[in-house]
Amino acid sequence: MNLFLPPVIYIYFLIFGTIISISSSSIFGVWLGLEINLMSFIPMIINLDQNKKSSEAAVKYFLVQTMASAIILLSSLMFILFPSNTLSFIPSIMITLSLSMKLGMAPFHFWFPETMEGLNWINSMILLTWQKISPLIIMSMLFNPSTLILLSLTSALTGAVSGLNQTSLRKILSFSSISHLGWMNSIMYMNNEVWLTYFLIYSIMSIILCTSFFTLSLNYFSQLIHLNNTSKKIMIFINLLSMGGMPPMLGFLPKWAAILTLSKNSPILMTLIISSLITLYFYTRLCFSAFTLYNPEFLWNHKESNKKMTLLSIMTLISILSLSPLMYLFL
Numbered sequence: 001m002n003l004f005l006p007p008v009i010y011i012y013f014l015i016f017g018t019i020i021s022i023s024s025s026s027i028f029g030v031w032l033g034l035e036i037n038l039m040s041f042i043p044m045i046i047n048l049d050q051n052k053k054s055s056e057a058a059v060k061y062f063l064v065q066t067m068a069s070a071i072i073l074l075s076s077l078m079f080i081l082f083p084s085n086t087l088s089f090i091p092s093i094m095i096t097l098s099l100s101m102k103l104g105m106a107p108f109h110f111w112f113p114e115t116m117e118g119l120n121w122i123n124s125m126i127l128l129t130w131q132k133i134s135p136l137i138i139m140s141m142l143f144n145p146s147t148l149i150l151l152s153l154t155s156a157l158t159g160a161v162s163g164l165n166q167t168s169l170r171k172i173l174s175f176s177s178i179s180h181l182g183w184m185n186s187i188m189y190m191n192n193e194v195w196l197t198y199f200l201i202y203s204i205m206s207i208i209l210c211t212s213f214f215t216l217s218l219n220y221f222s223q224l225i226h227l228n229n230t231s232k233k234i235m236i237f238i239n240l241l242s243m244g245g246m247p248p249m250l251g252f253l254p255k256w257a258a259i260l261t262l263s264k265n266s267p268i269l270m271t272l273i274i275s276s277l278i279t280l281y282f283y284t285r286l287c288f289s290a291f292t293l294y295n296p297e298f299l300w301n302h303k304e305s306n307k308k309m310t311l312l313s314i315m316t317l318i319s320i321l322s323l324s325p326l327m328y329l330f331l
Contacts, residue, residue, distance in 0.1 A: 007047075013040035014130065021134040027076035027095075030138055031069060034102070037134060038065045045123055057118025064101060064111045071098035092144040099142075100151050102135045104174075105181050106158035113162075113174040121214035124170055128177055128210065129203040136199060140188050149189050153271050156182025160278035167221040169213055172286075173206070176243055179275055183258055186268055191261045198254035205243045205251055208315040212236055215308050224290045231309070235316040237287040242319040244283040245276050250319045 013036055021033030045058040071094055078091035097108075104112030116124055139148070159179030166172050180202050187195040216232060218224060227233055242249035247256075255276060262269040 053118035068101040106155040125210035128206040152185040156275040160275035
């Protein structure tokens, strides 16, 4: 029983810290929740995957998050010092920058892909989904508009362009996350409700992809090329194209909602669409390369119908059959 006790404790405090952050009425309470969340995720990184890469990832994550938390405390002090004068915009800019650093938005994204590279798929899934909840909700209440939109557009373009030459699946998901953060925060700038729908669907797509890679023990693009089961390849790339926003899959739904929300602000919308097209380009290139470069047994293998294939089939079905039931629910 003792072997299972530490992970349960970590998960408990991970959830507890997030609840404190999003329900607190003071910046000190927000900071406290973020610190509890941080101190519960660090042992998960080190203990669940004990190697040099995980230790390095834990140190990088700790340093960046503590630096951002220190800026949040400083900004809370600035709110007290400059409550209602001409310098009152400074603390809101500072807290927007610190939260964007916690999220890994460009130009503060330098730590995010390297940290992801040192994690296993379970921790990667937590970092891509749960760890974004607190900073995003806090930012939706305390952001500086001009700073937020500048960071959003920078993240959307940086995430799309930086993912072009990547071969590590973790780094591809990292830069995709940075690009999606640009979309989410652009919607947050215009509408405080639609971004929640975007984040929910993005989390579902990230969970599907991380679970798929974990199930098939995939870490690099070369492993996808040498995967000799065509059905598994098709399932993986349907989910990848869904993450890129290819219609009519699940990933297209939040981007459609974003396009409707941002339709009155054409410069922002055009920048986001360009970034999305770049992302779709390298996802499509991955698909084309994996099916053409090397495949010694291009056959549909019916012997692989086990529990793993059933799980992958269900997740892929969620990605494909998304529009008809969910469209009227979210829009």
